[in-house]
Amino acid sequence: MEEINPLINMIVFGAFVAVTxxxxFRVSRRKATENEFYAAGRSFSGRQNGVAIAGDYLxxxxxxxxxxxxxxxxxxxxLYSIGFLVAWLVALLLVAELLRNTGRFTMADVLSFRLKQRPVRMAAALATLAVCxxxxxxxxxxxxxxxxxLMGFEGTLATSITIAVVGILMIVYVIVGGMKGTTWVQIIKAVLLIAGAGIMTLIVLFMVQFDFNELLARAVEASPEGEAILAPGLKYTNPVDFLSLGLALVLGTxxxxxxxxxxxxxxxxxEARRSxxxxxxxxxxxxxxxxxxxFGAGALVGPETIREAPGGENAAAPLLALALGGPxxxxxxxxxxxxxxxxxxxxxxxxxxxxFAHDIYASIIKRGDVQPGAEVKVARITVVVIGVIAILGGILAQNQNVAFLVALAFAVAASANLPTIIYSLFWRRFNTGGALWSMYGGLIACVLLIVLSPVVSGRETxxxxxxxxxxxPLANPGIxxxxxxxxxxxxxxxxxxQSADHAVKQAEMEVRSFTGAGAEKASDH
Structure with a gap:
């Protein structure tokens, strides 16, 4: 295998950052309204948004x-690939369009539609912040x-500095570009990612004459576990742990x-359906x-080489690219x-x-009495705070598998948000008390079990x-x-x-969520 060339990597990275x-900066508006900053002025077509959704999800x-x-x-x-894909279908078939018809900017708009605004918005905002x-x-x-x-850095300090740089770039993208700038970055990224993965897939298949069985045979030969990699139980020896992870993946999206x-x-x-x-x-x-x-990375690079590389398992795709096409x-x-x-x-x-800005600041702290531009200003300040917290969290978790960490976010989303979304859309009797019990109970239980799990302490990893x-005992608390x-x-x-106007609000929500009547008018307020 060829050596990694940090100079080439640095040039390509720099070019990408400069272009994006x-x-x-080109699409940004310095004095953006809430509609422009949060929802890009609802200006994207179904096709553009579909590509951006793929960019956001992948x-x-x-x-x-x-x-x-x-x-x-x-x-x-x-299992992660299967879980993430099936999860997407569940989200689209069950809640996506209904949420689009009922809300304006956030999930809390939907949940507070027929429930008490302030307590439900606070719970939904806290759950959103936890998932994020x-x-x-x-x-x-x-x-x-x-x-x-890629840069040949060694040691925790260099990696920590790298995480900080990523966080700073993220802050710049969002503060300057808002949702419109973020969406265009996601569209570009989705096209590049799918094209790049497609090219690598074709090269790998070409090397085995498009015989997938041959690829599996080479992966088995290269693995110290042998044929065990083709059967369940290598990573998840406990069936309950396996089931818990699957449940979190499928329901989390x-x-x-x-x-x-x-x-x-x-x-x-x-257009939402087209996307x-x-x-x-x-x-x-x-x-x-x-x-x-x-399996290509397992066959051509080898599991042991991947484990020992900086970044561990997360280095498999770049190392495969090095093996296939050099630096x-x-x-x-x-x-x-x-x-x-x-x-x-x-x-x-x-x-x-x-x-935070729309649900906590504008709706709870200011009770809807917000000066023009103040909400967007608070949102931009919040981005900086979130960026700093994310940098610190990333430094602590830098040796964990990324897919595994994301599965924890899915568990939090499925525990804190999904039951309330489902009940709000489909259960007429559901009320504010049920929403608060479900969101706070699910959120606290999930986070507490993660803290008390082997993810945080008790193992070398x-x-x-x-x-x-x-x-x-379980790595994922979803079950x-x-x-x-x-x-x-x-x-x-x-x-x-129940509140006195519960039945009226429920009827209005049903009409809007299933037919879209009134949704477009509300979106423009």
Whole structure:
């Protein structure tokens, strides 16, 4: 295998950052309104938004984490691809269009439509911030490992500085470009990522004469685990752990606020449906690529080489590019991976900032009495705060697999958000008490179980390897926290009284969510 060339990597990285920053500055508006900053003025077509959704959804977990997980763990690693793809279908078929018809900018708009505004908005905003934090930590950890590998950096300090640089770039993208700039970065990134992954997939298949069985045979030969990589149980020896992860992946997307927020950037429900079709095709094709790339990395690079590289499993895709096409292809693929991280962290940051500024500042603190431009100003300040917190979290978690960290964000989303979204849209009796019980109960249970799990302490691979307070045995808490949140939503509803106008608000929400009547008019307010 050829040596890594840091100079080529630096040039390609610099060129990408320069081009995307130029685009962000070109599309930005210094005095953007809330509609422009949060939803890009609803100016994107269904096709553009579909590509941007793919760009938002296909994160560092999809490219770096899954390829590494398949290369090292084989069958168990591919569970991530299956889970992420099936999850997307659940989100689209169950909630996406209904949320688009009912809300303006955030998930809290939907949840507070027929419930008490202030307590529900606060709960939804806190849940959104928690999901975004876990997701941002995963992306930052991936960025640190990737750039450390490419630039030949060694040691924790260099990786930490890299994470800080990524965080600063994210802050600039969002503060300057808002949702419009972020969307264009996501569109560019999606095209580059799918094209780059497609080219690498074709090269790998060409090397085995397009015989996938031959690729699997080479991966088995290169793996110290042998044929065990083709069967379940290599990584997840506990079936309950395996089931818990799958549950979090499949149900988590329908509660991810940064993905759901993308449906507010199109002018109509019809365009939202078009964007869904584009997104499904692009995401489905990409996850097929990951199967070839993961086993290709296992066969051509080797699991042990991947584990020992800076960034560990997250280095599998760049190392495969080095094996296939030398330093130039590695630089290009790595720049695409870097673009992937920047695009996703920008989307997460603007979602978190929108949730704080729109739901907490404007609706709760100011009670709707906000001066023109003040809400956007608060959102921009929030981006800086979120960026700093994400940098610190990424530094702590820099040795974890990115796909695994994202699965924790999915568990938080499925526990804190999904039950309330489902009940709000489909259960007439559901009330404010049920929403608060479900959101707070699911969020607290999920985060507490993560803190008490082997992810944080008790193992060499934990975030705090020298400590041991892991009293919860599962790595992902989804199998406990998700059903608990659904049950709490029912209990909370049954033990609290409904408001006087509950039936009227419920009827209005049903009409709007299923028909779209009144949705466009409300979006322009």
């Amino acid at each position: 920053l130029f685009i962000v 994160s560092a977990a999809s490219f770096l984490g899954i390829c590494g997980a398949i290369a090292v763990a084989g069958y168990d690693g591919f 934090f876990f997701y941002l930590v995963a992306q930052m950890a991936g960025a640190g490992g990737l750039v450390a590998l 329908a509660g991810l606020p940064h993905v759901l927020m993308r449906f507010y950037t199109v002018p109509s429900a019809r 869904v079709v584009w997104a499904i095709w692009l995401i489905g094709i990409f996850y097929l690529f990951t199967l070839v790339l993961g 130039v292809l590695m630089a290009v693929i790595s720049a695409i991976a870097f673009a992937t991280i920047l695009a996703v962290v920008a989307g997460l940051a603007i979602t978190a900032a929108t949730s 934990s975030i705090f390897p020298d400590a041991d307070f892991a009293i919860f 406990v926290s998700i059903p608990l949140a659904f049950v709490l939503g029912v209990i909370g509803t049954l033990v609290t009284k």
